[in-house]
Amino acid sequence: MSITPKNVYCFISGKNWKLSLAELTSYFDARACSFEVSEFCRSFFIIKTQTPLDWSIIDELGGTLKIVEATAFVPTEHVVDAFIKEDKAAKRQLKFDFPLDVVAEGMSRADSGKSVFGVSVYWADPEFRHAARLAQRYIGSAMKDELKEQDKKARFMGFPKDRDNPQLTAVEVIKQNLVENRAEVVVCIGKTQTALGVTAAVHDPFEFQKRDVEKPVQRKMFAIPPRLSKIMINLTWCTPGKTFLDPFCGVGTILQEALLSKATVIGLDINRWCVDAAKRNLDWIAYEYSLQDAQFTVVQGDVRDMPPKIHRGIDCIATEPDLGPALRELPTVEYAQEIIDHLNPLFEGFLSESFQVLREGGRLAVVTPYIKVRLGKPVRMEVQRMAENVGFTTITPFSETAFVESAEDFPLRDMTAFVEVDERHMVGREISVFQKPT
Ligand SMILES: C[S@@+](CC[C@H](N)C(=O)[O-])C[C@H]1O[C@@H](n2cnc3c(N)ncnc32)[C@H](O)[C@@H]1O
Known part of the structure; x- marks a missing residue:
């Protein structure tokens, strides 16, 4: 039956x-x-x-x-x-x-x-x-x-x-x-x-494609797909009315999706051209999707020393920082580690400043590099250790109580990071979520 x-x-x-x-x-x-x-x-x-x-x-x-x-x-x-x-x-x-x-x-x-x-x-x-x-x-x-x-x-x-x-x-x-x-x-x-x-x-893949390739200013080389941007935004528990920050906003792909989620959106980038590009793209999305009450600001500045315009009390941060140089061939383990070592101070500065501007209970989703190498396991950044050092708690998104068969060996229990890697790319994305304790 x-x-x-x-x-x-x-x-x-x-x-x-x-x-x-x-x-x-x-x-x-x-x-x-x-x-x-x-x-x-x-x-x-x-x-x-x-x-x-x-x-x-x-x-x-x-x-x-x-x-x-x-x-x-x-x-x-x-x-x-x-x-x-x-x-x-x-x-x-x-x-x-x-x-x-x-x-x-x-x-x-x-x-x-x-x-x-x-x-x-x-x-x-x-x-x-x-x-x-x-x-x-x-x-x-x-x-x-x-x-x-x-x-x-x-x-x-x-x-x-x-x-x-x-x-x-x-x-x-x-x-x-x-x-x-x-x-x-x-x-x-x-x-x-x-x-x-x-x-x-x-x-609707046509809508995602439109936001990806029809926005007025493009920068394909560094752009994160809108689909992944949306996932990251949801991982930060962003709901309508919340204040959302992308401190490495580039041309504003993640900001666009956050604006569609009806958040109040703030972007930051060190590069003036990116700040102007993100503004134009946000204006475009607000017009295309008739977001009459859209609220956004994009500021130029360095994430390691957040400008005063980025006030405290931010609810959610989702971002893709620099992931290192574009690689044409698989690097050696040593070279991959050199790339990570070079990026570490930027990520440490970003995590520490993010901790300051987030409200208690606020969440942060971040992409870190996942570098494939010629021989052996991919080289990754120790982002969990870095985030916990500044006071963050690492989030495991799967709460066992929501799963009917949450047995002893519940396979998703300890998952804290998600890898998104394309076969043809040398550098994949690793996504982690952190929370500022309440
Ligand atoms: C990978 S891109 C982000 C791409 C973005 N998600 C998009 O879709 O366009 C990283 C961005 O971080 C910016 N950036 C690098 N160092 C920075 C810093 N110290 N402070 C703020 N922004 C920085 C770069 O200008 C670049 O636009």
Whole structure:
């Protein structure tokens, strides 16, 4: 028997799942929204919230691709019986357990004959990969039967042949209006439970791209992606009305996202050109997104000696300082360590000044360099030690109480830093979060 859930959602994760999950839990914690994570894996999280979600939250998150409203759950062993053991009776049973009739009823525009529907399947365990393909086709054809029975008509969207995973991209979902038409059926095969649901919100990559490449002043070489900026802002518990500072603001990518989060925004940069560029970009974002009450200032100055205009009582800081020279080839361990040693005083000065301007309980998220080397482990900065030396507490974003299966060996318990590294880059980003004690 399936269980009909209430306020239960599957969050389809971006590529760095631990960072995406940390962002989500921070987002809920910052808003005192009770939640419980019952399944988590690299592609999705199943989360129950105390109150129903407002779908617009997708635009406030940088690490979530889709939010799926769960309509039914079955034990994963039934899915294993149906698609790994290929048990015909188990397959038929799934048709009863998954309320496809309700999903088909909810699908709008399916009577016009012109609409389409899609099925995406995500899984926790690599051994479900093949089963997921079978499940995707099976549920697609069962949906077709169900629509026919209800005198509705919609084409079942296929995938290009070379698609690795049976999953529609956010762009496909947007282009086919699958959210508006409630026409993407999603199955998440978890370790113990499998959810079936309908996509209720999808990440809009076009908006993120617009903010990235259409802002009036660009500086591609040093720019942090808006998606990652948003995640960092959420890690600092930034909510509307809070005062937000980026003391290495560059052209203002992080500031733009903070302004969209309705924070009062302050930028600092040592370079006059960056200060002017950030101002222009903030003016542009306020205009483009009709942020009538947007409040921002950008100041020129050195982070190691914050100018008086940066008052005390800042609520949140998220920033990407200088990460060292651009490298064309993998450095030796010795050279990577030299880069870190050279940067250490700047980071120490920044941490100590940030501690001064933050209010008690205020949070700071910072990127530090993660330098890949020719031989051996990447070379990192000892930022945790440096931050604790000036009085900060290191934040572990995953509070065990929010996880249903928080057993002895809760794997995320001690996570304090998140690495974001591209295969083609020599220097990755390590993200840590600190708090000024209350
Ligand atoms: C990696 S960039 C930041 C890029 C920024 N996130 C963006 O998207 O444009 C680092 C910035 O820190 C600034 N900077 C370097 N040393 C500084 C200092 N001592 N005080 C303030 N800003 C500094 C540089 O001018 C540069 O714009």
